[in-house]
Amino acid sequence: MTAYPNLEQALKYYFGYDNFRPGQRQIIEGAMQNRDLMVVMPTGGGKSLCFQLPALMKPGVMVVVSPLIALMQDQVESLRKNGVAATFLNSSLNQYKTRSREQALLGGKVKLLYLAPERLLSERFLPFLDLLHHQVSISAFAIDEAHCVSEWGHDFRPEYRQLKLLRSRFPNVPVFAFTATATNRVRDDIISQLQLKQPCIHIASFNRQNLYYEVRQKGKSTYGEIVSLIRENEGSGIIYCLTRKQVEEIAFKLQHDKISALPYHAGLSDEERSQNQTRFIRDDVRIMVATIAFGMGINKPDVRFVIHYSLPRNLESYYQESGRAGRDGEPSRCTLFFNYGDVKTIEWSINQKTEEQEQLIAKQQLRQMIDYAEGTVCRRTIQLGYFGEYFPGNCNNCDNCCYPQPVEDWSIEAMKFLSCVARCKERFGMSHTIDILRGSKNKKVTQYKHNELSTYGIGKDRTVDEWRMLGRSLLHQGLLEQTNDGYSVLKLNALSWEVMRRQRTVSVAIPVKPKVPELKQNAKAAAADMLMYKLRSLRKELADAQSVPPYVIFPDSTLRLMAQVQPQTRDDFGKLSGVGSHKLSQYGDRFLAEIRLYRQEQGLSISQGKFTPGNNSPSSTELQTLQLYQQGLSIREIATQRNLRPTTIVRHLCDLIEKNQSVDINQLVSKEKQQKILQVLESLGDISLTPIKEYLGDSYSFDDIRLVRGKWRRQKH
Template identity: 45%
Template sequence: MSLSLPADVSKILADVYGYTAYREGQEAVMSAAIQGRDSLVLMPTGGGKSLCYQLPAMVADGITLVISPLISLMQDQVEALQAMGVEAAAWHGSLTAEQGNQIQAKLQAGTLKLLYVSPERALMPFFLQRLQGLPIANIAIDEAHCISQWGHDFRPEYGQLYRLREALPQVPVMALTATADDTTQQDIIERLHLRDPFVYRGSFDRPNIRYLVEEKFKPMKQLRDYVKQQRGASGIVYCGSRKRVEELAERLQQDGVRAAPYHAGLEHELREHTLRGFVRDDIDVVVATVAFGMGINKPNVRFVAHYDVPRSIEAYYQETGRAGRDGLPAEGVLFYDPNDANWVRRMIEEQQDEERRRIERQKFTAMQAFAESQTCRRLVLLNYFNEYRDKGCGNCDICLDPPTQYDGTVDAQKALSCVYRVSQQFGMNHVIDVLRGSKSQRLTELAHDQLSTFGIGAEQSQEYWQSVLRQLIHRGLLVQNIRRFAALELTEAARPILRGEIALQLAQPRLNVTGKTRVTDRGDYDKVLFRRLRKLRKAIADSQEVPPFVVFNDTTLIEMAQHFPTTQQQLLSITGVGQTKLERYGEEFIAAITSYLDADSEPMFG
């Protein structure tokens, strides 16, 4: 298959999108689409998947139908396309009758290039019938992993999308996803009835994202401290329950953070207001359940924090992938407590379907191994997706601060002896209270202040002993009996440690992985000018009622703050500035840069 694209496609790339080169894989995928082949496209979030069907749509004779799971995502993409002068529309149930009529008029006139719809609408009998009377050139199915029962976010309505192939048998189909292992990939091909598809598997690596795992000690405080360190950066905090979402959002608001909650139990209008405020930079942090769905079209999210452990590596990868889509530095922070795993496993067992339970158990085991790994986080992630590497990434907590091993025999003996002395009937916090010599009334009533292990660990903190006990559980020296309120019990493997027959190496407890710094930022541009350009961008976006990134994204503003373009030709050379945006916004940005240079003769780098 030829990988070269027609000259008019490259011209559109430059004139409309303001890009001078394709990203890895895009040219091959577009070439397959233009030649009328089915395709399966695996690219990481932020890797340029949408361009793979948008650009061919602009040179095709007819309409490209895009299946997308969320109204908000459709609307964001349509606004971005319209800002570049591309005829696109999203047809969904929230439209007024007048808006629906306008879309139908454009379809009738043949002026529409891209039509976004949900899978539910695409499968409605009247809509399928209507499609058969339209010049459909291509079908693009985004978030295609939802089709597969092996995918982490299987949706029954997605599983019915093969009916599009039956209704439009000659129309090529492009399935796109950022998260699919080998089994899921094969399932997508079979369920969509793809014919000899061109398969592109891009790298799953997102080198600009720093992966961090921080052990939970005082999770609420840890999370709040971390968010406050980011000082106004856009971020998402994922929680496992609606109650926790609301509690955390309220605490962050009390800290002066522009935060808002988002979960399926909130009123639709409130959810829409939160999403709109976040995308338009009026809200800095959204605290959400996974209901804050896939494909949020906001390129400048600087961090994603997981307050609770996700149920699969696919979910974790997809959710952290919402950070740094502009290619600038970002972080994914997971706050992890091994006890959380028990909670997740109980939820999995509530699943009615035995096959789903088996799949989810398998996927969560891999997620738990990632969280408890002592090797490079990125290697664990990439190896899960069959992208094998053997060198550390240098941009995760393990690589940046490798765990220090020490002779933990004495610490282990103290902890194991204490578990034995309290008759293996109490949980972790009680054992730690005894070790540290707590003066609590409960210990006194139980006479545990009379035990030989009382106070033998007083020199170390609560968090220190939590880390030691968790490691002893990981090593199989202790178990938590769920039927007895997580009481700690000794295993046979603990016996030789207690007797001093063998030594035990432990990892030095790591009480603060995330540190006290903001997400790493580039230092090679004028920060003062960048802030002024962001302010101008926000004013323009608000006046047009669109998200700021629809005007220009942060990467484009950074290039402006590096190269100081003061003519139209210079501005056109900036990534992300095409002919349409030059005409719409160029004059104001050139004026702002010129005014800044006139007032400040020395650019403010660093």
């Protein structure tokens, strides 16, 4: 395999990271060799970087297929903040902006293009792709959320099936398939449907080590527990509910309890959903209460906890929804509240399906979900086993490993339960069986004269929930069966009779109220830490000014490093993980000033090194450019004399203007243009040049904008 020694350098330059996460380098090397890729990498594993970095290192444009507008806009914004030329085309753009972006693509000024599958496959757009490939070349097609291709995936989308057309239309362009969740069956289906040619297959571990998983019994105290979880855990959180009504009720209660929360469900208008999502992403509110309609379109890495107020329909959905916590690798919590009322609601929904096969699959998936909720072994063992990955248990980061439930011998109760099923001639479900055991006098019991059975009333000493817990446990242990005809009638089998003949004992794990473990690593990052609080406040201020989410400026992990290391020079600041060259240039001075001010307030030493706020000295190369400029040479003449590119000379002049050196900008950009550019900068903030250029139009060059931005930054400081 070819070695690529410059990959780490490119990683640091563009994204600010010193090292790749597990698996990333091998995937990127495969991409650099123009191999087809099939990558299964869980949320938080860094799959986006696996196609973004090759896009920057290969000639041409990489076309990224993404299913949601919000997701593609978010990724493009994050890339632009790293100085990467990325754009998207979707229905949110007017005709002028669409045409402007298409011209930029054909002019070779863009490295990554994000599209929805519907636009990519449209009759109007395919000829544009042909032209783009002819003029600039398409380096690869990256299919994000590739599980949407498969009917066996949890989020199948028919339009994704048509992506196989790319292989016949662009036979020599590699196709990269990326997904966060896929069973073996789904993975094989993706390879087949996209017609991948001998793909380089990479399956990362599904083990999200930073997530703490727990299941709690859902009851009258659940809302109080949710409030406690919110107050005990820092940062943003998502609460998932089964119905719109539950979403509205919980959001209203939280607001009443002075917790900033917003609802999100299909019953809200598109505008209201979009506004609520934006406010959550930008940290204007802490909590989003939502149906499962929320989540796929967000790329928020600093969600610290996900609470499921209702049972998900299957393990794959639960893995993905809970996995929206801790995408930045920081410790986070996933809590599931479970009761049988939710099971009944989902069962009713499943029974509305017209296809019998669909019903059977859905019921099997629900059973697996219940197994997870009631399981007494390591939560990761159950989760990872679903995806075909063996995990030995003892993860030390789930409730069952940290606080194992006591196991009791319930053989006598099991004999009573199974005997009651037998005496009812195996014709009834669990609720009716429990009614008989507890001596209920309801109409159905008396109608069938089941109040005359010998098992009537022999289970009054146990609650309904305890009997139901036993019944489910018998089903999961294979000691009892249940019909799949929608009526869930209980049936005995050979093992049932062994229990009743005292040939087999029955043990049941008894749920206990879980202790809430302290996430010690989180405590170090508490907002009570004064410097961390100051850095967060500065980040929010910058993000609001630029209308972007705070994590786009810097992730929490980088802020935490700033607070720990407290760098005082640009060189030291640039060494922090998450600080690339573009962000060092854009934000370095502001954050360094905040750190130095904090150290001054605390009476700590302040370095007299390279960085002094408000007094940036020009570098030696910038001074050479300044000397020649003051002699009257043009930009092109200076570039020729110094054997440098004109764009490098322009950057020198921009930095010299920003550092308050004597450069007459009026000789470089007309006053009229300066005025217009300054207006746009005041409106849009200190964002990347591409959207500013798109806003101003073709009569303004990137050099014009750079130079005026230097003047604007100087005025701001």
